[in-house]
Amino acid sequence: MRKKAALCREQSMIRTFGKIALGSMLFGTVALAPLQVSAQEVDGVFEAPDRPSLNFYGTTGLIDMPSGEALPDGTVAVGISSFGGTTRTTLTFQATPRIQASFRYSGIKDAGIGRFDTYRDRSFDVRFLLNRESRYLPALTIGLQDFAGTGIYAGEFVAATKKFSGGAIPGTVKATVGLGWGRLGSSGAIGSPFGSDRPSFTGGDTGGELSADQWFRGEAAPFAGLEWQINDKWGVKAEYSSDAYVTETGNGVFDRKSRFNFGAEYQVSERIRVGGYYLYGSEVGVNVQVQLDPNRPVSPLRLPAPLPYATRPPLKAGQQGYDTNWAASSAEVSQELRDVIVPLLKAEGMTLVAVKTTARTAEVRFTNDRYASTSIAVGRVARILARVLPPSVGTFRIVPVKNNLAQSTVVFRRSDLETLEFAPNASEALLAATQFESADPVLAGAALNEALFPSFNWSIGPYMKRRLFDPDEPVRVDLGIEASAQYQPAPGWKIAGTIQHRLTGDISDDTIRTPSALPRVRTNSLLYAQGSDTSIPNLYVSRQWKAAPDVYTRVTAGYLEQMYGGLSAEVLWKPVASRLAFGVEANYVKQRDFEDILGFRDYSIATGHASAYYEMRNGFTGQLDVGRYLAGDVGATVTLEREFANGWKVGGFFTLTDVSSEDFGEGSFDKGIKVTVPVNWLLGNPTSQTRSTTIRPLQRDGGARLNVPGRLYDQVRSGHRAGLVGNWSGVWE
Amino acid sequence: MMTLTSRLFGVVLLSALVAGCSSSTGADANKSLPSELFSSAKKVIAARGVGPVAAVTPSREVIQGLTEPVLQIDPELAGGSDFLRRVESRTDSSGRTNEVWRSSLKANVFLRNGVLVGTRGVGSDIISADAKYTTRALAARSNGSGTRSYTISDGDLTTTKYEFNCRYENLGAKNIVVAYQSFKTTHMRETCVQTSPESNTIANDYWVESGTKIVRQSRQWVSPKVGYFQFKLLRK
Structure with a gap:
């Protein structure tokens, strides 16, 4: 007994040592190493290659003059x-x-x-x-x-x-x-x-x-x-x-x-x-x-390691297949399975939507709340299924769902997952054996997670707004408090709103009012800032659903953005493995009042666009939107964005409409840059949040598009083939 | 120190992006961005106090009290030691044994006949690796050459493949002491030169037991950001 007690104490001591040691390793503290001449060979850390420096113009160059070099790709x-x-x-x-x-x-x-x-x-x-x-x-x-x-x-x-x-x-x-x-x-x-x-x-x-x-x-x-x-x-x-x-x-x-x-x-x-x-x-x-360099994250992502894949016991000689009697009633076993895996998924940061299993195939529909990449979530779901399901189930169908939109179906053979875990090229081998299919709008005969709806979320925090490029004051900033809430009564329904109260700032101190030949659809932002310290950026009801395996639809009504409220409807056709997608959006909106935060002005307009999206090689995405803009002008917007597999996006856009350069005013046509940074790239914690910012040299009234919350294309992409394959190694992580 | 600066830099840069004209997506509705920032900043500040930790040498009583396989890992750059339990061991048809070792803090290490072929939860992990020529050279304990490849995580859900041309040398018999026991081993060295684009060099050392051909001790490269780990099989 005494020996056993000593053993327990010593083993827990090892664990404590391990905790401290691994803890410091996890936080990346670097041991002080003596000065070494050839650091590369001795410590095994490869140095970053030489990078060119910038000149006073911010491009690669000397001091005021440019040079002939280029920066590393994607910098x-x-x-x-x-x-x-x-x-x-x-x-x-x-x-x-x-x-x-x-x-x-x-x-x-x-x-x-x-x-x-x-x-x-x-x-x-x-x-x-x-x-x-x-x-x-x-x-x-x-x-x-x-x-x-x-x-x-x-x-x-x-x-x-x-x-x-x-x-x-x-x-x-x-x-x-x-x-x-x-x-x-x-x-x-x-x-x-x-x-x-x-x-x-x-x-x-x-x-x-x-x-x-x-x-x-x-x-x-x-x-x-x-x-x-x-x-x-x-x-x-x-x-x-x-x-x-x-x-x-x-x-x-x-x-x-x-x-x-x-x-x-x-x-x-x-x-x-x-x-x-x-x-x-x-x-x-x-x-x-x-x-x-987007390829060198500021804080590398570190995920807690999963347990190894649970393998099935080998088939005994003479046995045809594993026993299937346990799944006599698909409805019953689906419900049992649902009760078992709801807490297991929750521990991994995922929420179960629906599950159905037969003797040979299991399909799980889930929402990923934690991981920036859907591929990690898919891999974790597969591990959970392998641990829980009897051996006769040989096919896993894993369906990531986002806000009631089933994005795609990833089909694995269980035997592939078992044999390829330690293969030298595990990621490529599994990708070759995986199928991507479209997901039906609803999984018939499934056991649903009853606890999902209704759900209510809210948050309160600070906010910061900026206004750039005023000739008198290039950077103007407002600070204040913001509260937002979201209520989801049933699948696909959402009632959401945000309210902001400005505490301090100088955005409304601006006095310049440039002339405009067009209706003032966007150049009134100063009047909104001056009209009221409290504002409701959005307050709306929306419903989105899949009309068919490849067709997604949305309807939104309410106060859609700071300057407009009304009705917006969108249809998107995007097959899972296709580079090309088409969408149509139609809106009818009224301009909101400057002082009365829930009121409207007289200006109303019907706008809409037909859009084509194309995912090119090397992560470039092109988008062409043709339609009618807020000032009644008709034209097209071309957007080109480069998306890195880690979530970084940098892109530019410009819009040409039937408004002449003179009528548009300074700048001649609308153009801008958009940058999106994934939060986990900066902080190293697993999180799916991103931060986007759009920079326009000038905001004028031509080529102005309505800002609608919840446009479909970005909601759907993360779970489609292109969105999964870029981070496919995440399936094994 | 470098990582502290990097993480603080990340927090500062993110604060700059919190500004308006911005939208955030991500179903993490319960965790707002400011709270993510604060928890990250807290971790960074806490890490400042922790200096480099020396490797641990367990006492004789502890070793004798072990009842299950235990592997000790000493990360050279990060310092300190970790102790892992074997949670999986699968031998395939050609006699290669894949083992998964797991630490109490949820980091995994995959060994194939003692050669490191994968890690999880270390950050800059080896997702998968090829060790065909290495296991063959260690089993035969003879000189030779071959190739090796590693698929290593870049820390942002993408991977980079590192391919090497390797040379194997038998550096002779050596008696080593691990966990207060003496073992007769053969010291094998694997020297690898990267094929393209850079030509970085790594050198792995293995001490292979004479009778059982088990790798009792080794020093193996993990990834360009982590450096080398030292492995000691305390109990097999």
């Missing part, structure tokens, strides 16, 4: 730079390995342009990597700077960069040479190879149009530079600039005494780099760069 970078009264904030995205796009917001103090003290400008850049660096050839890039704006930064360039390392000098040296046009060809020009027809910048233009007939026209000037990355942390740069800063020096913003720029940069962490510079012989500048 999202933000650069904030300031010198001589010019501040530039740029968002850059390496959309493909060769194409890099940027959106920039800049401010020039005391520029003397227009009526503003500080001249603020939005510009877009795009560049294309013509040649990847190889042993003898440099990296070569051709680029357009500010190609569709008011044109203060308009320029084009061709740049080549070559890396040198090894030899007597430590670190890496990069040499860049290039030729620039426009702003990049204004100093030290050597001629006009493609014609000299290029108008100079005039402030106050509406801009927004592509001035393709000016690209590479006018004088061209060379530029060059050297970058020396001394070690992991420090780098220095020197360049010869071809930008004469004609507008800025003409208006006395700063004095340009020299063509040479110098700077030093420090890599603060894997993602953040800062630099200090001496520019044009007269100015001191700073630059902060943040580069996020």
Whole structure:
């Protein structure tokens, strides 16, 4: 007895040791290791490959000049730079390995342009990597700077960069040479190879149009530079600039005494780099760069490991199959199974919707509340079924359901799950043996989870609203409290609402009211902010269901968004394994009142769109919406989005309608950028939440689409073949 | 320290994205984003106090009191030790034994004849791995060459495949002491060079018992972010 007691105590001591040790391992504390020369081999940790740095324009480059390199595929970078009264904030995205796009917001103090003290400008850049660096050839890039704006930064360039390392000098040296046009060809020009027809910048233009007939026209000037990355942390740069800063020096913003720029940069962490510079012989500048590679999460996801697959006992010799008598009454055993697996699914963060089993096949319909990827949920459900079901059940049909929409049916053979768990290419082998079928709207003869409905959720928390790009105050912020609630009385029905109360902020301090030739369908946002401190962003009733295995439908009525309320209906056709989907949406809405939070104004409109969605290779999704917009204009919106398998999405859109550029106003047509970040990428906890933000350089009244909660396409995609296959390894996790 | 900075950075960046003009999707209706942020920030701050932990050496009494198979794992980079129980052992038709070892904190390790072919719950896990040439070389205890591949999680529900060309060397007989017992073993080394695009090198060490051919002790690579683990079979 005494020995046993000692044993128990010691074993629990081991477990405590294990807890502390594994606990510290789980939080990733790194043991202090002695300084090692060849860290790679000894500790087995692979270093991240070298990344190019950004210039003052927020694109890959030296100091003020671009270089010939591209960022790693998929990188999202933000650069904030300031010198001589010019501040530039740029968002850059390496959309493909060769194409890099940027959106920039800049401010020039005391520029003397227009009526503003500080001249603020939005510009877009795009560049294309013509040649990847190889042993003898440099990296070569051709680029357009500010190609569709008011044109203060308009320029084009061709740049080549070559890396040198090894030899007597430590670190890496990069040499860049290039030729620039426009702003990049204004100093030290050597001629006009493609014609000299290029108008100079005039402030106050509406801009927004592509001035393709000016690209590479006018004088061209060379530029060059050297970058020396001394070690992991420090780098220095020197360049010869071809930008004469004609507008800025003409208006006395700063004095340009020299063509040479110098700077030093420090890599603060894997993602953040800062630099200090001496520019044009007269100015001191700073630059902060943040580069996020979607493929390197800030906090890696860590899931508690599941128990291994429960295997069936082997078939005895001479036996035809496993005993099937237990499933004489399908209805009865389905109910027994339901009672058993409801708590098991709940422990995994999932909710059972319905289950049906026969002697040979079991189908489970469930909702995934925890995991960002449906594939993990599917794998966990399969493990639970393997543990609980008798051996005769050889086929599992697993159906993820989202808000009463059964997304798809994933069909596994139980024997595949048992044999492939330790296979060297477990993910690919299982994918080859898995079938994806469409899911019937309702599972006939199933045992339902009675406890699901009615359900009620609510939450209270802070909220923050921002308003960007007002010329007088580029960032305006409102802070307040928000309460929201959701009531689901029956499958597919939802009554939801949100109420906000503004505590403090300066969004309503704005006084500018730009003229509009169109009905003010979107440019009234200031009046809504000024009208009332309390507002109801939405309050509605919605019902959604599947009309057929591949057809999803929704009807929503109520206060749909801050500015409109009414009725919205949508139909979406999307087969499980198809890249193509079609949808139709029709709305009838009235504009909401500014002060009376539940009232309406006189303006009402019927809007609607026919949409085509296409999932391309490499995670690109294209969407074309054709229809009628809120101001009564008719046209189309093109959206192109790149979605990474981990949930990151970066995309852009533009809308062209029958409204002329003059009537639209500044900007000429509606365009914007959308970025979505999955929360688990940042925090490392399993969660399915995402955060999206849309940035429009300008909000005008043309091409304005209604914001409706619960549009179908994104609800349905996560459980379809493309949404599962990208994260297929999750089935085994 | 690096991970603390990274996680704080993640929390700060997420706060920046909490701003309006934003929508959130995700059926986690009960857990609002601010509460996720707070719980994450709390974890990060708690982790600050925990310094590097030394590996544990269990006492003789503890070892003698063990009644089931126990595997000790010492993560080299993270420090400390973990003790795992065997929860599954399946031998297939060709004599290869796949074992699943599980720690009290729900991390799994898959061993095929003593060679690491999978992990779960470690973060940057090996989802699956090929060890055909390795198990063959260890069984024969002879020099040779072969290939190895690992499918490793990137920490964001995607995976990357790492493929290596490997060389096996018999470094001679060696007596080792594990759990206060002495074992006659052969020290085998597996040196692997990555095929593309980088050419990182890893080196795994195995101490194979002379009689039973069991891998009594080993040092094996897990993934580019985790580094090496040391394995000791305390009781088989």
